[in-house]
Structures are given as C-alpha cells and as structure tokens.
Amino acid sequence: MADQHDRETVGKGGETHQTASGARPDLTTEQGVRVADDQNSLKAGRRGPTLIQDQHFREKIFHFDHERIPERVVHARGYGAHGFFETYESLSDLTCADLFQRGGERTEAFVRFSTVAGNKGSPDLARDVRGFAVKLYTKEGNWDLVGNNIPVFFIQDAIKFPDLIHAAKQEPDRGFPQAQTAHNNFWDFISLTPESMHMVMWIMSDRTIPRSFRFMEGFGVHTFRLVDAEGTSRFVKFHWKPNQGLQSVTWNEAMQLNGADPDYHRRDLWDAIQSGDYPEWELGLQVFDEDFAERFDFDVLDATKIIPEKEVPVRRVGRLVLDRMVNNFFAETEQVAFQTGNVVPGIDFTDDPLLQGRNFSYLDTQLKRLGGPNFTHIPVNAPRCPVHNFQHDGHMAMRTPKGRANYEPNSWSGAAAGPRETPRGYESYPQHVEGPKVRERSPTFADHYSQARQFYVSQTQVEQSHIVDALVFELSKVDVPEIRNRVMAHLRHIDEELTESVARGLGMAVPDKATPAREPITDLPRSPALSILENGPESFAGRRLGLLLTDEVDRAKVDALLKAAADASVTVTVVAPQIAGVVAEDGTHIPANEKIDGGPSVLFDAVAILASDSGAQALAQMHEARKWVADAYAHGKFIYYGEGVKPLLDAAGVSSARRDSGMIPASEVAPGDFLTACTDLRVWDRSA
Ligand code: HDE
Numbered sequence: 001m002a003d004q005h006d007r008e009t010v011g012k013g014g015e016t017h018q019t020a021s022g023a024r025p026d027l028t029t030e031q032g033v034r035v036a037d038d039q040n041s042l043k044a045g046r047r048g049p050t051l052i053q054d055q056h057f058r059e060k061i062f063h064f065d066h067e068r069i070p071e072r073v074v075h076a077r078g079y080g081a082h083g084f085f086e087t088y089e090s091l092s093d094l095t096c097a098d099l100f101q102r103g104g105e106r107t108e109a110f111v112r113f114s115t116v117a118g119n120k121g122s123p124d125l126a127r128d129v130r131g132f133a134v135k136l137y138t139k140e141g142n143w144d145l146v147g148n149n150i151p152v153f154f155i156q157d158a159i160k161f162p163d164l165i166h167a168a169k170q171e172p173d174r175g176f177p178q179a180q181t182a183h184n185n186f187w188d189f190i191s192l193t194p195e196s197m198h199m200v201m202w203i204m205s206d207r208t209i210p211r212s213f214r215f216m217e218g219f220g221v222h223t224f225r226l227v228d229a230e231g232t233s234r235f236v237k238f239h240w241k242p243n244q245g246l247q248s249v250t251w252n253e254a255m256q257l258n259g260a261d262p263d264y265h266r267r268d269l270w271d272a273i274q275s276g277d278y279p280e281w282e283l284g285l286q287v288f289d290e291d292f293a294e295r296f297d298f299d300v301l302d303a304t305k306i307i308p309e310k311e312v313p314v315r316r317v318g319r320l321v322l323d324r325m326v327n328n329f330f331a332e333t334e335q336v337a338f339q340t341g342n343v344v345p346g347i348d349f350t351d352d353p354l355l356q357g358r359n360f361s362y363l364d365t366q367l368k369r370l371g372g373p374n375f376t377h378i379p380v381n382a383p384r385c386p387v388h389n390f391q392h393d394g395h396m397a398m399r400t401p402k403g404r405a406n407y408e409p410n411s412w413s414g415a416a417a418g419p420r421e422t423p424r425g426y427e428s429y430p431q432h433v434e435g436p437k438v439r440e441r442s443p444t445f446a447d448h449y450s451q452a453r454q455f456y457v458s459q460t461q462v463e464q465s466h467i468v469d470a471l472v473f474e475l476s477k478v479d480v481p482e483i484r485n486r487v488m489a490h491l492r493h494i495d496e497e498l499t500e501s502v503a504r505g506l507g508m509a510v511p512d513k514a515t516p517a518r519e520p521i522t523d524l525p526r527s528p529a530l531s532i533l534e535n536g537p538e539s540f541a542g543r544r545l546g547l548l549l550t551d552e553v554d555r556a557k558v559d560a561l562l563k564a565a566a567d568a569s570v571t572v573t574v575v576a577p578q579i580a581g582v583v584a585e586d587g588t589h590i591p592a593n594e595k596i597d598g599g600p601s602v603l604f605d606a607v608a609i610l611a612s613d614s615g616a617q618a619l620a621q622m623h624e625a626r627k628w629v630a631d632a633y634a635h636g637k638f639i640y641y642g643e644g645v646k647p648l649l650d651a652a653g654v655s656s657a658r659r660d661s662g663m664i665p666a667s668e669v670a671p672g673d674f675l676t677a678c679t680d681l682r683v684w685d686r687s688a
Contacts, residue, residue, distance in 0.1 A: 158357020
C-alpha cells in the first residue's frame, strides 16, 4: 500500500478519531470502503484510457479540486496556536463576565496572528499591521477580542474600510505590488485622509516589522464597556503586554528576511512552542468612567486615538499562555472565524462607528469564506459550553437535533410551556440613545495630528530616525510628486524637523502646511509606553544565536558557549560552510543546522564565530561568510568572536578601529557574560 502518514479516519458517528497509536490505518474511501491500490488508476489495459468507473480515483480528485476556500479579504496570512487565559484575581467589582470572577481560573484560548494586506502566501516580514485575534472559550460562551498590534486605526468610520483596503492591496489593473504599502494608491488615499496620520506614524515605526509574534503587544483598539452584576457600566481599553518584551527588526533585515525565510514568524512561533518555551502576554485594562471620557482631550469613541498610559494606567489582570500548536493548519487556523460581535455577559460595545461596522462585517464575511451559516459547528469555532437554539438546517449542518420542537415558544421542550426566562442571559447595557439620522462625522473626531505628534516625540532618537527612513523609502516608491507633497503637508503638523528630514531624503522642498480640520495640541507629554526600545526584554532568553563554526574549531569553546546558551534559555543555530557540519580539533563531529548561505545572519538576534586559524582564513575568502559578518555588524548585532577570527572580521570590513562594545572577544569575556550583554539586543550607534 501507498506510503501514507498516520491519517485520521472518519468513524461511524461522524467524529474523527486517531487509530490506536502506532498502527497505520487502512486507507479507505470516504464511504469507508478499503482501498486496494491508491497509486494506479483503473485503466482499460496497462497503457489504455482511465475508466470513469474508478470511483476511488474520481473521489480523490474531486476532493482535491475543492480543497481551497476563499482567503480572508484582509488578514489572509495568519498563524494560530492554542493556549489558555488565567485570571489573576476576581474582577467582580468591574464586570460580571464569568471568566473574570475567580482568581486562578483558566479559560481555553485560541489566537491567530496575521498580516493585513498580503495574500495567503505573502512573506511574514512585510511592513504591515499584525492582527492579534483572541478567542476565549468561556463557560458563558465565546468572547472574541479581535485586535491588532497597534492601538489605533487608519479611519474613524467603517464605511471607509473598503477604500482603505482597496488602496493598500495590489493595484487593480496590474495585480501588484504584493504585501506592501509602498505604492501610489496607498499613499494617494492616505494623503487625502488626514485622520490616518496617527496610524501612519505607527506603521512607519518598527511596530510593523516585529521580530516575531512573541515580541509584540496587542490592543483591542476600540473603547468597550465592562458591566458589573448591578448593571453599572465602565469604559475599558484592552491591552496584551508580552512578557518577552518588545522587539522589532530593522527594515534592511526585513527585506532580507523575506527572501531568506518568508515563514520567519511562523517558524519562530512553531519552534518556541514545540520546544516548550511558551510565549505569554498579560491582559491589561485601562478602565475609566464617563467623567474621564468628558474631560479627555479626545473622543473615546474615535479609534484613531489612544488613552496615554500616564492618564489611565494599565491594570494587569491575567495572563495568556500559548502552549500548543494546532494539529491541522486548515481545520483550525484557516477555519477559525472571529467576530467582534461575540461578547459574553459583562462585556459590551460602545458606539465607536468602527466597532459598530465591524460587528456587521465579521459575521457576514464568514458566509463567503466558510460557505454557510453552520461554521459555528466547526470544532475550533464551537463554544465549549452547551448550545441550544432553533437555528437549524443549512449547508453542512453538523448537529443532529432531536425531538419535535423547532420553534419558540413551544410546549414540547419541557413542563413549563411559554417563553423561557434565562438567568444571566446576555443583556445589552441600556444606554440611552436618541438623535436625528445624519451622515456626519462628530466634530469631536476632528483633531488628526496631536496624538501623531505625541507618538513621534515619545520615540527614542533611533526610532525617530527609523520613522524618517521608512517614510523616505515608502514615498520614494510613489512616482507622483504631488502625492509626496500632500503627505509632507500633513507631516508638518506633526513635527517640522521630521518633515524637513523626509524632504531632504526625497530631495524635495518642504511644501505648505495642509489645512487642518482642527489646530493640533502641540504640548502633549511624551509617553514612554509608546516606544519599543524603552520596553525591551529583561534578558536574552527566548532569542536565537547564530553560531558560525569551521573545521578544527576548539570543541571545548563550542561546548562552553552551547552550555551557557542552554542555561540562558537561548536557542542556538549552528551554521557551517557545509550542512554536514564540522570536525573539531579533537576529531569530534559537530552537526550543522544550516549551510552558511541558507542561514544568513539576519535570521539571528546575535551571532558568534568560533573558528580555527585556517578555517577563518577560508571563510574570509567566501562572499557569504563576509556578508554574514558585515550584515550582523551593520544591523547593530552583538558579535562574539574567538581567537583567530580576525582575518574574517577584517575581510568583512570590521577592522580593529570599528570594534565597539558590541564586538565581544571570546578571549576576554565568558560566554554567559556575552549572552547577558545581548539583552540590549543592538548597538544602535554603530554606523553601518
Ligand atoms: Fe478587521 N476584518 N475590519 N480589523 N480584522 C477581518 O474578518 C473589518 C479592523 C482584524 O485572524 C475580516 O474573518 C472592518 C480593526 C483581525 O481571522 C473582516 C473594519 C482591527 C482580523 C474585517 C476592520 C481589525 C480581521 C476578514 C473597519 C483591530 C483577522 C476576515 C471597521 C482592532 C481575524 C474575517 C482572523 C479580519 C472587517 C478594522 C482586526 C472582513 C469592516 C480596527 C485581527 O470581517
């Protein structure tokens, strides 16, 4: 029989099950008939035509022909994992949501991270917002917190979403560029949409090129409500804070990574979870009342605004741990359906017009993608609590309801006929609403620049320079000077020096200021919470070291470094001139994980080079090896180097004069101390 992986088979009851461990199940058709030969179709004669009566062949090809479903219209490329949420202590003073009632309580969770603009096969390191969608299977139903890694959005009203996404995706006549905003249509739209300028500052920062999903924050973005058992409502903004610290890559690395490993983020999450290094985030709440909302400089219903952490501190109320990869990418990550409308008693919406629009869109889109109204029956989407209703029938109904009752009220479902009363049924917060029907933007949404400026001034100098570089890069891909001018005209309201630097980078003059809908506030205080570099890791744990070795290397030195890395929870990738690995001075064999051109230094958070004299000389002659070192240096990485490596460093352009605090000689510094120094991640003042 064909060489098949252990497959799941479909049992009588319709549920899938694994066969007894180790035993390879017989192949069957979907009807359960055993297949005699899965490798040859049925033909009239050895060299004759295939017969249409070959039911197994037809069924196999038929199924294959229908394996694809439409990709998500946005967030098509994503990666999911299972885990749990643990509540630290009861929040009954704030909300009656069941998952927050008891300290130590764990709630099953599924998280899908994603990029927004690229298609399913696009590279992971596109400059893009990352989706951070969390499904919490609570005892009182599913709560989906469908967030991003940036706390604001481009637009204030959902009616503009199709325009934004059309402008960002491939241009319609040519079908490119893929997974990038560096093109005319995107910047044309942005230049005509001043409300996007705060978000533009975030997307031009390194937030859009995270080192991995594990090192980024998540945000619910909108203002939601928490409602307690007495029916009192408070406003809330949701945050996910990574315990691993924040970390991004540089733009030059991102561009190289997309070639070296287009699955860089997927692989990182897979490797971390499979090795038992489970990523964790703390759930943070910013809770505030109507009085604060009235006093605040901006409208809390405007999703282009944050509430600075200094004004309303973030209270950490629990942790999210991802500890299990999916069994099957399609069944789980592809079929998971998030919906902002999925809330549980104790959590409610506000009138944020973006959120209101999303509540419509997410349910609607699943019909197209998953083909019918019964997608809630798919295991990854099904609530873990009982489900009873009369929403029956439809495509692919997986439940088999029993009995005569399929309407309500009825007198078949139990002794007490008549309408049901459900304790703790979901009650919407009885907010008073009245007003004329108008198509208008509230004037309280009119300030488009103040918080963009606050974000910019809250960045370190290095981060500010990355924003300038990103704007220059993106606008240099725009070939209509008028669009560049319009963007710069907005930038002038954010920061004059920023605009001048961008204009210099483009070789253009600074244009007149755009006419603002409202004059910005220019003295909002700096907020360190907005910087990545001010919220870095506390150690180098969870990071990856690239270790370049050659034949004849001193085995004891290699072992000492590997041990220090294991002690510091740092993963090591051994890179060598050949994939077979190297033979150390003592004759022992050290296997490699990557051949040097398949394992460029952009893949690693820091690098180390241990080589024999002759090995280093040979490396100095190799273009890939020189580039390996030169890139690590240019990207500001910590470099640990053994004796004898000098010829390679010189050949890579890292002469003695350029050796700074990040160039760490193994002859002087113990491996453990080198890894401790790596906590800083980069030597930013190194000029490339
Ligand atoms: Fe989404 N968004 N979105 N979005 N969004 C979708 O739903 C939409 C917005 C976000 O991993 C779609 O199932 C509208 C903000 C994530 O499966 C769709 C508006 C935020 C994901 C949709 C927004 C998000 C989506 C496409 C403007 C951050 C991926 C497929 C009002 C708070 C979920 C799908 C996953 C996906 C609509 C804006 C986050 C079409 C109309 C703001 C993380 O329904």
